[in-house]
Amino acid sequence: MKNKLQALWRLFFGDSARAFGSASAILLVLLAVAPAKNYFSEWRHYQKQYLHLIRGRADAVTLERHFQGGIQQIWIPEQQVTDRCTTCHLGMKEASLADVSSVAFREHPVIPHKLTEFGCTTCHRGQGAATTVEEAHSATEQWEQPLLPAKYIEAGCGQCHLENQTGTPFLNQGRQLIVSYGCTHCHTIKQGDGTYITPDDDPPSLRHIADKTTREWVYAWIKDPQAYAGTATMPNYHLNDDDARDVSAFILAQSMPLEPPLQPVKADTKAPADPAAGTSLYGQSFCASCHAMQNAAGMMVGGNVGPELTGIGTKAKPEWLQDWVANPNHYDPGTMMPHYRFDAAQVATLTGFLESKTEPDFVANVHLDAATPEQIEHGKRLVVENGCASCHEINGIKKPENFAPELSRIGSKPLNQLVFVEGVEHSLPGYVAGKVRNPRAFGPSLKMPQFKFTPQQIDAVTTALLALTDRAQTQPPTMRIASVQQTKYQPAGNAGQLMGDLRCFTCHMINGHGGDMAPDLTWEGTAVQREWLTQFLKNPETLRPALIRRMPKFNLPDAEINTLADYMMTVYQTPEFDRDSLPVSQFTPAQVEQGRQLFYSKFACQSCHIADYKNDKGYIGPALAANGKRFNAAWVYHWLKDPQALRPGTIEPNQHMTDDEARSLTAFLMSLKSGGAQEAMKK
Amino acid sequence: MKPLLIAVCAVTLLMAGCSRKSNQPAPLQSTAAGTAIVESSGGKQIGYAGMLLDQPVVVQVNDASGSGVAGAAVYFSGPSGVGFTPAAALTDSSGQVTSTIELGQQAGRYKLLASTRDASGKTIGVTIDEVALGYQQTVGAQLNAQYCVRCHDPESTPQRVSNMDNLSVKPHPFTEGDTLNKMSDADLVAIISHGGPALNKSPQMPPWGYTLSKSDIAALVSYIRAVADPPYEAGGLVYAQK
Numbered sequence: 001m002k003n004k005l006q007a008l009w010r011l012f013f014g015d016s017a018r019a020f021g022s023a024s025a026i027l028l029v030l031l032a033v034a035p036a037k038n039y040f041s042e043w044r045h046y047q048k049q050y051l052h053l054i055r056g057r058a059d060a061v062t063l064e065r066h067f068q069g070g071i072q073q074i075w076i077p078e079q080q081v082t083d084r085c086t087t088c089h090l091g092m093k094e095a096s097l098a099d100v101s102s103v104a105f106r107e108h109p110v111i112p113h114k115l116t117e118f119g120c121t122t123c124h125r126g127q128g129a130a131t132t133v134e135e136a137h138s139a140t141e142q143w144e145q146p147l148l149p150a151k152y153i154e155a156g157c158g159q160c161h162l163e164n165q166t167g168t169p170f171l172n173q174g175r176q177l178i179v180s181y182g183c184t185h186c187h188t189i190k191q192g193d194g195t196y197i198t199p200d201d202d203p204p205s206l207r208h209i210a211d212k213t214t215r216e217w218v219y220a221w222i223k224d225p226q227a228y229a230g231t232a233t234m235p236n237y238h239l240n241d242d243d244a245r246d247v248s249a250f251i252l253a254q255s256m257p258l259e260p261p262l263q264p265v266k267a268d269t270k271a272p273a274d275p276a277a278g279t280s281l282y283g284q285s286f287c288a289s290c291h292a293m294q295n296a297a298g299m300m301v302g303g304n305v306g307p308e309l310t311g312i313g314t315k316a317k318p319e320w321l322q323d324w325v326a327n328p329n330h331y332d333p334g335t336m337m338p339h340y341r342f343d344a345a346q347v348a349t350l351t352g353f354l355e356s357k358t359e360p361d362f363v364a365n366v367h368l369d370a371a372t373p374e375q376i377e378h379g380k381r382l383v384v385e386n387g388c389a390s391c392h393e394i395n396g397i398k399k400p401e402n403f404a405p406e407l408s409r410i411g412s413k414p415l416n417q418l419v420f421v422e423g424v425e426h427s428l429p430g431y432v433a434g435k436v437r438n439p440r441a442f443g444p445s446l447k448m449p450q451f452k453f454t455p456q457q458i459d460a461v462t463t464a465l466l467a468l469t470d471r472a473q474t475q476p477p478t479m480r481i482a483s484v485q486q487t488k489y490q491p492a493g494n495a496g497q498l499m500g501d502l503r504c505f506t507c508h509m510i511n512g513h514g515g516d517m518a519p520d521l522t523w524e525g526t527a528v529q530r531e532w533l534t535q536f537l538k539n540p541e542t543l544r545p546a547l548i549r550r551m552p553k554f555n556l557p558d559a560e561i562n563t564l565a566d567y568m569m570t571v572y573q574t575p576e577f578d579r580d581s582l583p584v585s586q587f588t589p590a591q592v593e594q595g596r597q598l599f600y601s602k603f604a605c606q607s608c609h610i611a612d613y614k615n616d617k618g619y620i621g622p623a624l625a626a627n628g629k630r631f632n633a634a635w636v637y638h639w640l641k642d643p644q645a646l647r648p649g650t651i652e653p654n655q656h657m658t659d660d661e662a663r664s665l666t667a668f669l670m671s672l673k674s675g676g677a678q679e680a681m682k683k
Numbered sequence: 684m685k686p687l688l689i690a691v692c693a694v695t696l697l698m699a700g701c702s703r704k705s706n707q708p709a710p711l712q713s714t715a716a717g718t719a720i721v722e723s724s725g726g727k728q729i730g731y732a733g734m735l736l737d738q739p740v741v742v743q744v745n746d747a748s749g750s751g752v753a754g755a756a757v758y759f760s761g762p763s764g765v766g767f768t769p770a771a772a773l774t775d776s777s778g779q780v781t782s783t784i785e786l787g788q789q790a791g792r793y794k795l796l797a798s799t800r801d802a803s804g805k806t807i808g809v810t811i812d813e814v815a816l817g818y819q820q821t822v823g824a825q826l827n828a829q830y831c832v833r834c835h836d837p838e839s840t841p842q843r844v845s846n847m848d849n850l851s852v853k854p855h856p857f858t859e860g861d862t863l864n865k866m867s868d869a870d871l872v873a874i875i876s877h878g879g880p881a882l883n884k885s886p887q888m889p890p891w892g893y894t895l896s897k898s899d900i901a902a903l904v905s906y907i908r909a910v911a912d913p914p915y916e917a918g919g920l921v922y923a924q925k
Contacts, residue, residue: 103788103789109790109817109818109819110817110818110819110901110905111818111819112898149733149788150732150733150734150787150788150789151731151732151733151734151735151785152733153733166822166825166826166899167818167819167821167822167825169821169825170731170734301841455735455783456734456735456737459734459735601886602886603886603889604885604886604887604889607834607846607849607850607887607889608846617848617849618846618849618850619844619846619849620833620834620846643894644894651829651830653830653889653890653891653893653894654893654894655889655890655893656890656892656893
């Protein structure tokens with residue numbers, strides 16, 4: 001071996017001439033490495049492949065004309081975009097390459113933005129200036145933002161689009177979950193436009209909790225809220241038995257009796273409830289519009305505005321139920337629940353009905369001895385440590401400020417500021433999703449509780465959080481599309497007070513304030529006739545037979561109905577046209593007949609609406625059999641001409657009618673004056 | 684000798700490093716074998732690129748008499764980017780294996796394979812087709828849910844009652860490729876924009892061209908193409924294992 005090496009050495013470096021020759025040769029090779037490295041670089045390989053691909057295609061000439069060799073770059077300084085991705089992704093703008101199987105060369109799928117205006121990394125992340133696949137796509141030591149996995153791609157949209165968009169269902173859902181699970185009770189989230197995300201889960205005050213429920217129930221609830229109601233949004237703190245005992249002890253101990261105090265339950269409520277009467281009053285009052293309850297078949301029926309009521313009889317004390325049903329404002333002036341005008345007999349019936357809805361198993365195994373002062377003191381410490389007052393009002397404990405880290409820029413958090421644990425992917429999306437999925441996996445002493453999310457919901461929340469980037473905060477304001485913010489509109493006077501008491505805004509939007517569960521009433525005074533409005537408030541008939549959520553019957557006295565009707569008829573009017581501008585008297589029978597033809601043939605309105613209960617069945621839109629008693633002709637006419645102008649987002653298609661057609665149809669619709677839907681259904 | 688040793692070590696290390704990346708499921712110990720594998724549920728779902736499918740995929744290993752075999756090893760595989768949880772499992776007492784699916788990063792049709800070995804050691808499999816929607820089709824899917832589905836889908840859900848029974852001319856569900864694939868893009872745009880009469884069809888199909896934008900209608904067409912069954916040939920990429 002040694003001899004051979006010596007021989008080799010002599011061969012190349014034996015004398016000075018040989019040494020010079022060899023050294024020159026080595027130098028030459030070394031010098032050639034730099035250009036060769038460039039020549040053999042990855043992107044050239046992709047460009048060669050691309051040329052090979054397009055030369056085999058029918059439109060080769062056009063494609064070749066579009067092709068530009070060398071490093072390509074999209075440079076948009078004001079957005080901090082320097083993206084060289086199109087050096088390899090060469091077919092991005094070629095519609096004819098939509099069918100190519102290699103992602104590298106395919107046309108970019110249709111999106112509402114131009115590549116040249118936004119670049120690539122704005123949405124996809126990754127390292128734009130890199131020219132190797134590894135550096136551009138993956139996390140490297142110098143660059144921590146790898147490509148965003150497709151399942152979170154809507155986070156890219158969310159940096160500029162703060163409003164809900166049709167094309168981003170998961171981002172919308174994630175944002176909605178953050179709001180409805182109350183994440184921002186503890187975490188501050190300030191959006192790029194300076195607005196804060198505010199929760200809408202409305203956690204109950206605990207200041208009078210002992211009037212409402214028992215310590216046993218509180219104990220079982222804080223151990224596992226979803227065991228009581230699967231839809232509960234309160235997270236699980238994984239308290240051990242002793243801690244739950246002490247927290248429940250403190251929660252009950254801090255409670256103060258209501259002023260004035262609850263009344264004892266009347267004797268007739270204690271009598272076994274008449275299930276039929278209770279069920280029918282619960283139905284008539286449309287409690288199910290907001291509350292879910294498991295029916296006999298085990299199906300959950302009802303809305304999610306209020307809490308689930310399947311086990312309400314186990315949770316709530318009878319005297320509290322009676323008080324709440326009679327007037328919820330007494331216990332909670334801030335509740336979303338309306339103040340129904342039930343009479344004493346109805347209160348008794350409903351109280352009995354709700355009391356009969358029990359889940360005895362929930363508290364069956366809870367046996368608590370009377371609390372000691374030490375336990376109460378320890379419970380208080382736990383309540384403070386766990387930040388219960390971030391969500392709930394508790395006597396003697398202030399709402400903590402900044403209880404949890406601010407999340408306004410969580411989508412750009414540097415990895416070196418994060419602590420990873422076994423089983424969590426070492427990436428920002430991995431970390432965020434891991435935290436949402438199982439926060440305590442990051443350390444048993446961490447305070448963030450366990451939320452009950454499905455895997456799909458976890459992805460949605462993660463998407464919404466990943467949208468909260470540095471870019472979202474620092475980009476030029478012109479890039480931002482603001483979210484729709486609620487106004488602070490409050491109606492004035494007696495009517496305003498009444499509307500507050502009835503919680504109209506829980507479901508209806510008026511002048512930009514309120515819920516979206518029921519129709520917007522901003523122009524209701526232009527739309528309907530006063531006579532109809534008063535009838536409807538007295539006895540809300542079924543307008544849309546296919547809806548589960550309906551207007552409740554509040555049992556309003558005439559005086560209150562008049563106050564409301566007067567106010568709505570005067571104030572809630574559109575400035576666009578006068579409701580009396582199309583008097584019904586001017587319609588001729590010929591017009592009515594022509595309108596009937598249009599209704600049934602040209603526009604086939606019966607597909608979705610009922611004009612005549614005998615023949616029509618369509619039930620996507622409201623029944624129109626009593627249209628002539630409900631609406632004003634001018635409203636109907638303008639609605640037919642352009643429904644979205646009167647109610648943005650309505651699904652009624654604009655049929656592009658002529659003025660004459662719209663007038664004839666209005667004439668026909670105004671001639672429909674049969675009874676309301678309920679009456680017709682009874683027949 | 685030393686350099687050789689180092690070289691060998693280096694190569695082994697490198698290979699070890701590489702093999703870490705391939706996540707072949709560890710082989711399972713079957714305790715039984717069937718003669719056929721069939722899909723029980725979870726096929727033909729419409730999902731979104733890169734996302735979890737709503738329903739898991741359930742396959743069943745059967746014996747010759749058609750009843751489930753417990754303890755047979757089932758392996759799931761698919762084009763790169765598709766995630767299976769689990770990717771391999773033994774059948775349960777009813778002969779079934781359930782796996783949640785995360786679709787690949789690209790929109791298109793996905794062909795997934797569930798396989799097992801029969802008693803002779805031969806691999807038998809069943810393909811499961813899924814659809815992944817991209818951005819434009821997602822817009823279409825949302826618009827469909829808002830404007831179209833109640834007439835075009837005979838199924839009712841607790842949130843929405845189907846209106847199809849109330850129509851005298853029955854529309855087709857958008858998955859009905861046999862009918863919809865025969866319509867050109869231009870015809871689809873025409874009937875959606877101007878209603879049934881545009882194609883001499885029933886006015887019970889309303890016009891949407893004054894309510895929805897051109898790009899909305901393009902999105903609806905691309906959604907209709909994406910979900911067609913049988914598939915619409917002209918467009919759409921099929922992802923299957925190479």
